[in-house]
Amino acid sequence: MRNKIEILKMIHTSMNNGIRSGKSILARDWLKDRSLSIELTQACYNSGQIHHRKSDAYIEELLSVGFLTKSDAPTTTGKKGHGCFAKDSIVFPLRDKNGDVVNFYGIRIQTVSEITGYLNQEGIYPAYPPKQTTILYITKNIMDAASLMESKQLENRDAVMALFDGELKPQHIEAIKELTQLKEIIFIH
Amino acid sequence: MQNTIQEIQDLFPRIMINEVIIPDEHTLNDMWINYGFEGINKLFNERLNHNESSVQIEQESTLNQVYEGKLEFITPLGSYFILGNLSTELSNMKVSIRFDEFYSKRKHINKVDLYDRTQLMNLAKSISEVEHIDINLLEADLLKLTDLLESYREELFELASPELVKSKNKNLLPPEKQREAIQFLSESNLINRIDELIESSGVVGEESNRKMIFIIASTYKMLHPLHGLVQGTSGSGKSHLINSIANLMPQEDILNMTRVTSKSFYHYQDDDLINKLILIQDFDGLDSEAQFAFREMQSAGFVSSSTTYKDKYGKLVSTVKRVNANFASLVATTHAEIYYDNMSRSIVVGVDESAKQTLSIIEYQNKKTAGHIDERKIIQSKELLQNCIRILKPFQVVNQYADKLQLPVEAKMLRRLNTHYQSFVNQITLLHQFQREKDDQGRLVATIEDLELACEILFDAIMWKIDELDSSLRQFFDLLKLYIIKQPQGKQQSFSTREIRQTFNLSKTQAFRYIDELKSLEYIHVISGSSNKGYRYQVAYWDDMEKTRQRVKEGLMNQIQALK
Numbered sequence: 075m076r077n078k079i080e081i082l083k084m085i086h087t088s089m090n091n092g093i094r095s096g097k098s099i100l101a102r103d104w105l106k107d108r109s110l111s112i113e114l115t116q117a118c119y120n121s122g123q124i125h126h127r128k129s130d131a132y133i134e135e136l137l138s139v140g141f142l143t144k145s146d147a148p149t150t151t152g153k154k155g156h157g158c159f160a161k162d163s164i165v166f167p168l169r170d171k172n173g174d175v176v177n178f179y180g181i182r183i184q185t186v187s188e189i190t191g192y193l194n195q196e197g198i199y200p201a202y203p204p205k206q207t208t209i210l211y212i213t214k215n216i217m218d219a220a221s222l223m224e225s226k227q228l229e230n231r232d233a234v235m236a237l238f239d240g241e242l243k244p245q246h247i248e249a250i251k252e253l254t255q256l257k258e259i260i261f262i263h
Numbered sequence: 264m265q266n267t268i269q270e271i272q273d274l275f276p277r278i279m280i281n282e283v284i285i286p287d288e289h290t291l292n293d294m295w296i297n298y299g300f301e302g303i304n305k306l307f308n309e310r311l312n313h314n315e316s317s318v319q320i321e322q323e324s325t326l327n328q329v330y331e332g333k334l335e336f337i338t339p340l341g342s343y344f345i346l347g348n349l350s351t352e353l354s355n356m357k358v359s360i361r362f363d364e365f366y367s368k369r370k371h372i373n374k375v376d377l378y379d380r381t382q383l384m385n386l387a388k389s390i391s392e393v394e395h396i397d398i399n400l401l402e403a404d405l406l407k408l409t410d411l412l413e414s415y416r417e418e419l420f421e422l423a424s425p426e427l428v429k430s431k432n433k434n435l436l437p438p439e440k441q442r443e444a445i446q447f448l449s450e451s452n453l454i455n456r457i458d459e460l461i462e463s464s465g466v467v468g469e470e471s472n473r474k475m476i477f478i479i480a481s482t483y484k485m486l487h488p489l490h491g492l493v494q495g496t497s498g499s500g501k502s503h504l505i506n507s508i509a510n511l512m513p514q515e516d517i518l519n520m521t522r523v524t525s526k527s528f529y530h531y532q533d534d535d536l537i538n539k540l541i542l543i544q545d546f547d548g549l550d551s552e553a554q555f556a557f558r559e560m561q562s563a564g565f566v567s568s569s570t571t572y573k574d575k576y577g578k579l580v581s582t583v584k585r586v587n588a589n590f591a592s593l594v595a596t597t598h599a600e601i602y603y604d605n606m607s608r609s610i611v612v613g614v615d616e617s618a619k620q621t622l623s624i625i626e627y628q629n630k631k632t633a634g635h636i637d638e639r640k641i642i643q644s645k646e647l648l649q650n651c652i653r654i655l656k657p658f659q660v661v662n663q664y665a666d667k668l669q670l671p672v673e674a675k676m677l678r679r680l681n682t683h684y685q686s687f688v689n690q691i692t693l694l695h696q697f698q699r700e701k702d703d704q705g706r707l708v709a710t711i712e713d714l715e716l717a718c719e720i721l722f723d724a725i726m727w728k729i730d731e732l733d734s735s736l737r738q739f740f741d742l743l744k745l746y747i748i749k750q751p752q753g754k755q756q757s758f759s760t761r762e763i764r765q766t767f768n769l770s771k772t773q774a775f776r777y778i779d780e781l782k783s784l785e786y787i788h789v790i791s792g793s794s795n796k797g798y799r800y801q802v803a804y805w806d807d808m809e810k811t812r813q814r815v816k817e818g819l820m821n822q823i824q825a826l827k
Contacts, residue, residue, distance in 0.1 A: 109296050206366050212271075214264065218291040225295050225303045242267045247274060255339065255365075258279045259271060260307075262291060263264045 079174045081135050085124065086175045089165050093119035101164060104183045108221075115166065115220040116200060120180060122161030140193060159193055166216050168197030171249070179216050195243060202249045203233030209258045210250070214240045218262060231255075283307055326411040336411065338404045340396055341365040345408075349416050354378075356412060360386075364394045377409040436650055444650040449697040454716055457648070457694075464644035465636075466507045467627040468620045472612050475720050476508045476593065478690050479610060483516060483540040483591035485657045485693055487686050490561050490592045492546075495614030496735050496773065500624070501595035502544050504614060509542050509593065511648040516540055518590075525552035528560065529568045529586060536560070536588040546596040560588040561608045598733075610683055611727045613734020658696060660689040662709040668822055671729060671815045680728050688717045711827055718819050726812055731784060737808070739777050740786065742767060747802055757790050757799040 076084075093101055093112060101119040102112075110117060125133050125142055133156065136142040140159070147155030160180025168177035177197035182189040199216045200223065208231040213219040219236035228234065235246060240263070250256065272280055283306060285291055294302055327335045334345040344361040356377040363370050371390050375382040387401040436444070450456070454474060461473050479491040495501045509517055519542045543549070549557070559566050567585040574580045594609065630636050662685065670680055692699055692709040699707050730737055746766060750756035764774035778800065781787045785803060792798040 108292055110292075213291065221290075221292040221295045222303075225300065237267065240264055240267065242270060247271075250271070250275060256275075256278055258281060259275075260281045260283055261264065261268055262283045263285065 075131070075135055075138065078139055079176070081139050081141075082175045082178075085136070085139075085141060085178075086118070086167055088124055089118035089120050092121055093117065093164075100183060104164060108217075110220055110224050114224050117220070118165050118167070120158070120160050120163050120165045120178075122158040122163075125156055125158065160191060166199055166220065168192075168199045169201040170197055170245075171202045171252075173201060181217075192238065195238070196245065198245055198249060199236040200234065202245075203235060203253060205252060206231055206255055207233040207253050208255050209233075209260065210235060210253065210256060211260050211262060212237060212246075214263045222262070283309075326408075326415055334412075334415070336404075336408050338407075339365070340400055340404055343404070343408055345412065349412065349419070353416075356409060356416075358412070360408075362390055364390075364396075367394065369394065377405065377412065383409075436653060440646075440650050441654060444647065444654050445697055447647060448651055448654075448694070451698070453695055453698070454691070454720075460644045460648055461508075461511065463640055464507075464511060464648065465641050466504070468623045469504060469615050471720070471723050472504065472615065473508065475610070475724060476504065476612060477511065478687065478694070478720065480508055480512055480540055480591060480593060481652055481655070481694065482686070482690050483512070484538050484652070484655060485690065486589075486659065487689065488589060488591035489683065489686050489690065490609040491594065491612055492609035493593065493595045493612045493614060494597070494734050495595075495616060496597060499614045499616050499735070501614050505542055505544075505593040505595055509540065511645055511652075512540055513649050513653050517542065520544070521548075523549050523553045523557075525550050528553060528556035529566055529584065531586045533587075536586060536590055539590045541590050541592040543592065543594045546594045547598065557592075558608060560586075560590070561592070564588055608679065610687075610721075610724045611734075612724060613727060613737070616735055616738055655693060655696065658693060658701075659704075659706040660692045660709055661702065661706045662688055662692070662713075664709070664711065664714055664826055667826055668714065668819075670725065671818060680725065683724075684717065684721060687721050688713050691716050711823065714826070715823055718823065722816060722819075725815070726808075729811065729815065730808060732780075732786075736777060736780060739767070740781065741808070744802065744805065754805065755801065757801045759792075759797055759799050761797070 092098055098119045098121070105112065105115075105117055112118075125136055133142065137144070137156075142156040142158055145155050145157040147157065149155045160178060160182070162184055163180035163182050165178050165180045167175045168179060170176045175197075177195070178193045179199065180191055180193075199219055203210055209229075211219075211222060211228075211232065211234045213222060213234065213236050216236045219234045222228070222234055235249065237243075237246065250259075268280065268282070285294065285306075291303075294306060298305075325336075327337075329335050329344075332347055336343040336345075341362055341364045344363070346359045346361060350357050357374070358377060359372065359374050360377075361370055361372045371393070373386055373389075375386050377383055383405050384402065387398050387405055390396065391398040391401050447456070457477065458470075458474055461477060466473050476491055476493070479489045482488040491505075493501045493505055509519070516538060517540050518536075521544055523543070546554075556566050565585055565587045567583050569581060569583050571579050571581050592609075627636075665685060665688075668684075670677060670684060688709055691713045692707050695713070696707055699710065702708055727734060732740060743763070747754065747756050747758070750758075760774055760778055763769070763778065764771065767774075769777070778787070782789070782800070786806075787800045788803045789798045790801040
């Protein structure tokens with residue numbers, strides 16, 4: 075069984091393919107309505123079918139990172155069913171200080187009220203701010219951060235960090251401590 | 264959200280914190296969709312400030328010295344290093360400058376003249392092109408660096424300038440110490456009490472020599488300083504003697520030289536050699552030119568050299584450079600005879616090399632190592648003597664008995680000996696200056712007591728002038744005569760070099776030197792033997808120095824008695 079980082083990387087690749095495939099029209103429209111681009115926001119799409127027709131070992135791996143949960147849903151094969159994280163959602167990756175994907179944040183696109191969720195409590199969206207940052211923007215949630223990145227208000231030495239729905243996590247503080255050149259923090263809420 | 268803001272503010276008090284408030288019912292996404300760039304811009308420009316007042320101003324960058332020859336200047340852009348020493352020419356600031364960019368860690372090394380605006384701009388331009396840094400920021404950094412370097416170079420110049428190093432009035436004693444010293448100098452029996460202090464400050468044995476050397480050393484502040492030449496074989500304790508006496512003088516007035524380069528005496532500044540005590544640990548190490556300069560300063564009181572130099576237009580100009588000197592000196596050497604010219608200007612002192620002295624030295628050394636010697640007493644005695652010398656003033660002295668005392672005619676260089684004797688008497692009077700009267704011109708009056716003391720203390724030195732043999736040779740010859748008399752054949756006994764060497768426990772070269780010199784002075788002669796079997800010697804001249812000493816001493820004492 076591969077380690078967690080590798081598994082999450084594999085999932086991320088699959089979701090990236092998902093948003094670029096011809097079938098995911100609804101996902102791309104969702105992004106377009108909000109004037110967000112795939113390239114700048116790193117958005118991807120999870121259809122929730124990643125585990126369909128896959129080997130037991132594969133499913134084991136997905137279970138281990140918490141992407142799948144066991145459920146009693148009926149299946150065509152007769153085996154036990156699984157629930158998927160962020161099914162039919164636009165997913166944003168959160169990264170750790172090395173730049174590896176460690177977490178996902180998903181927004182359901184077809185429900186009336188958008189259901190959101192985090193896979194775990196690690197990582198920062200879009201990434202740990204680079205060391206030469208002088209001005210740091212901190213937004214309440216990931217959507218705001220994505221909008222800010224899209225609007226290109228950021229100059230050479232600015233960076234964005236999204237809180238976990240207004241919640242400050244240890245990794246945020248850790249990241250700020252690394253910024254020796256930091257002069258200003260701007261909270262957007 | 265406010266809690267979060269407060270938390271961040273507490274954790275990072277030095278960072279400015281601002282807020283951008285999105286109107287209710289809206290999200291940033293709405294604003295972005297509806298208002299685009301301009302809307303977002305406007306929103307951000309109206310940001311509210313939280314803590315501008317508590318954020319502290321950033322510290323100014325300064326110049327640090329990493330080690331000798333490398334200066335460091337750190338700015339937000341990166342680190343600047345100045346390699347090598349700054350040029351002493353004040354019209355330029357030519358440096359080798361290395362710039363380490365902060366993030367990319369790339370190094371740029373250049374040689375520029377920071378006073379040259381064009382070069383500075385070119386440097387800033389080349390760095391800014393490679394690193395994509397704003398050229399104005401670089402220029403500001405470089406100008407700041409130039410200013411800092413200028414002040415740094417000025418500081419170095421000031422340190423090297425001699426005016427700051429000297430401070431004239433160092434020997435101001437606190438009043439109680441002054442009183443103590445004056446008290447000491449006002450009581451009777453001064454010379455003996457000084458002798459006691461010398462002994463308790465750690466000088467072992469040499470009872471006759473130490474007083475004499477102390478008095479010679481104390482003349483350095485006076486109008487006519489004296490010079491002492493201490494002679495003895497290797498390891499006999501000459502350096503130890505002069506150093507221990509020199510320790511009893513105020514240390515700020517001592518120049519202790521291990522080595523003297525030939526022309527250095529000609530290039531001292533104004534007051535460097537005025538009122539100082541000069542110690543030369545090994546006179547044998549000086550070359551002839553330095554010795555010549557030293558002798559001239561001893562007798563004439565100055566040296567002057569006629570040299571050329573280039574004036575500001577590059578023309579050669581001649582000038583006479585003069586160094587004034589008024590110093591007393593203590594010099595140690597193994598061969599006094601060789602420096603015949605020097606001998607005449609100095610009072611020659613011979614180190615006591617007898618077995619008795621060796622024993623007392625060993626005893627003292629043992630006591631010291633075992634901790635039986637009171638260190639505090641040593642320091643106290645030293646301090647008291649130093650303070651006494653400090654408060655002495657250079658008065659003029661009149662000695663009405665000067666022409667009444669006749670020195671023995673057998674002495675060599677009688678004129679110089681006479682001068683020495685007169686100076687010695689004067690110095691004794693000066694030491695007693697708190698107990699002597701002054702005449703109406705403010706001059707100290709010498710008494711018969713001073714003459715008597717001078718005769719007593721200087722007696723050995725007078726004897727060396729009369730004696731043909733130098734101190735160590737004389738001591739050896741006396742021992743040899745005692746040994747020979749005890750032999751079976753009495754005065755006619757012959758001896759070989761080996762016999763002498765083994766009896767007196769001398770080194771091979773030492774024994775050879777003694778025998779050789781006595782032979783050349785014809786005090787001993789070869790009586791038999793050959794070069795390959797070894798020679799046998801006999802004492803040819805049974806001088807009786809003892810008798811001569813007695814005679815001279817009586818003669819002097821009688822003269823003094825007659826004056827009383």
